[in-house]
Amino acid sequence: MKLTKEQIQQLYEFTRKHYVEHYDLQTELVDHLANDIEQIWKEKPNLTFEQARSISFKKFGVFGFMDVVSERQKAMSKRYWKIIKVFILQWFGIPKIIITALMFLSFYSICKTAFANYILLSILIILSLYTFYKGYLLQKTLKNNLKKNGKKWMLEEMIFRTGMGSFLLLPINFFNFINIFHKESQIYTEWFSLLYAFLFTFIIILFYIVLEVLPKKAEKLLMENYSEYIYL
């Protein structure tokens, strides 16, 4: 006996109730449960759909789908970082390396001025404010997407929540970094100038990719990463 369309929809609902929020993972688990229910029916045809579903779900153990969800999140986070890495590398290849080099030289020059601390701190303040503002806008877009499609994708959530928010606090950590090393001296040494020039160039590129590039390319990235996307 095969499951009906309505029963498949009920299985989606069932996974949602058991804390599987993302459509990509729901789809895989729904197919698994459906296969198992059909197999159970072959051996015990008298069982109802709910009874067979309950037997199948118990096989996932006491924590239900929780282990599967958390491991999936880890795996997807790895993929998210891999995507970021691909975009970062573009900035170290031709032609973008020219902009990277110019940025590096600008930051290096700033570090050589007497106002280095003030300028770098101002950049960090602007970057922090922009990150929070953009983070808010991206969250809003994510909510609208969910309303429109009714489906949540794990990678989409990572893109619009900027790696689950881990980037939002990064500029603030840089404040401490500057304060710790430069309480007394105002002029940066050669090594610190090079280090800061590198860090600031890197953080600007990273934030540009995370806050601007990835959200704009979200649709394309989802299509590349989810082959089920074409069935929507």
Added chain:
Amino acid sequence: MGNQKLFKGSLQTIILKLLETKVKMYGYEITQKVKEITKGELTITEGALYPALHKLEAEGLLDVEVVKVDNRLRKYYKLTENGKKETVNRLALMEDFLQTMQQIVNPKLA
């Protein structure tokens, strides 16, 4: 079952081996295949199978293809080029491990 503990550490290698023999497989099919080959001696638990598959996918060893079957979507896994190479490596490692275990467990035979 005591066997299950020994089996758990080899789960990824088993998945790779199965995918080497069959072009593409989906999660449930893998659990059934293992049951069939081992005549029910070993069963892959659902809570362990999908994390293993997702890990292999994240490592770039597996590729995914989603196909509409009956009235639902089915996610098939297949080996990537890297996956094929890694399968050879992991199977060789497994062979070595089994031989070493043989030396410990049954020194006369080894």
